[in-house]
Amino acid sequence: MNSAILADATDKNCTRGRQVSETHTTNPVFPPGRYGRRREGRRRRVLPIAILVLVIAASLAVTWKLYQRYGQTDYQAQIVGWRDPTPTSLTIKFTVRVPAGAAARCDLRARDYDGNVVGRRTVTVKAGPDATTIEAEEPVTTTSRASVGDVLRCQPAG
Numbered sequence: 840m841n842s843a844i845l846a847d848a849t850d851k852n853c854t855r856g857r858q859v860s861e862t863h864t865t866n867p868v869f870p871p872g873r874y875g876r877r878r879e880g881r882r883r884r885v886l887p888i889a890i891l892v893l894v895i896a897a898s899l900a901v902t903w904k905l906y907q908r909y910g911q912t913d914y915q916a917q918i919v920g921w922r923d924p925t926p927t928s929l930t931i932k933f934t935v936r937v938p939a940g941a942a943a944r945c946d947l948r949a950r951d952y953d954g955n956v957v958g959r960r961t962v963t964v965k966a967g968p969d970a971t972t973i974e975a976e977e978p979v980t981t982t983s984r985a986s987v988g989d990v991l992r993c994q995p996a997g
Contacts, residue, residue, distance in 0.1 A: 914943050914993040919974075921949075921988035928978050929958065931988035935973045937966050942996035947977060949985035957981040963996045 919932040929949040937943050942965040949958035958981035964973045979988065 912994070913938050913941075914995060916943075916945055916990040916993040918988065918990050921985075923978075924985050926981070926984045928980050929985040929988050930976060930978045931990065932974075932976045933990045935964060935975065935990075935993050937971060937973060937993075939971050940966055940968050942966065943973065943993045944996040945975075945993040946991040947979050948989045948991055949979045949981045950987045950989065951983055952986045957983050957985050965996075 913936070915936045917934050917936075919934060921929055921931045923930045931947050931949070933945070933947075935943045935945060942963055944961060944963050947960045947962060948956055951957050958979045960977065960979045962975070962977045964975045964977075966973045979985070
């Protein structure tokens with residue numbers, strides 16, 4: 840009888856020569872210091888998200904400021920041509936679209952065949968009381984013979 844109780848007891852604790860544990864743990868226990876420090880809780884993502892929002896806001900602010908300064912304007916110039924290139928001057932023909940009755944200050948530039956700047960001039964042109972387009976023809980003094988005339992930009996005079 841003794842052997843029957845012993846056999847019954849070993850059947851509960853052994854399976855084909857292996858020991859079966861009666862207690863089951865859900866979280867494994869690792870040796871301390873072997874796998875580094877274990878993080879508890881969720882990771883905090885507030886700081887990276889806040890930095891991303893600040894970078895996007897700063898980018899939008901810079902974009903808005905640059906558009907206000909250099910974006911679409913009411914003063915748009917178009918080169919029509921140039922004539923009378925001499926060793927000392929070039930006459931540039933251009934048109935400027937402006938608000939009705941406004942004046943514009945335009946930067947003109949003359950260049951030689953190699954693309955070097957040989958003359959600059961800033962001129963002020965004024966539209967009639969109801970006119971929105973100014974047709975102008977202005978000479979630019981040059982240091983050598985120019986081949987190309989440009990209107991760099993036009994802005995409100997004042």
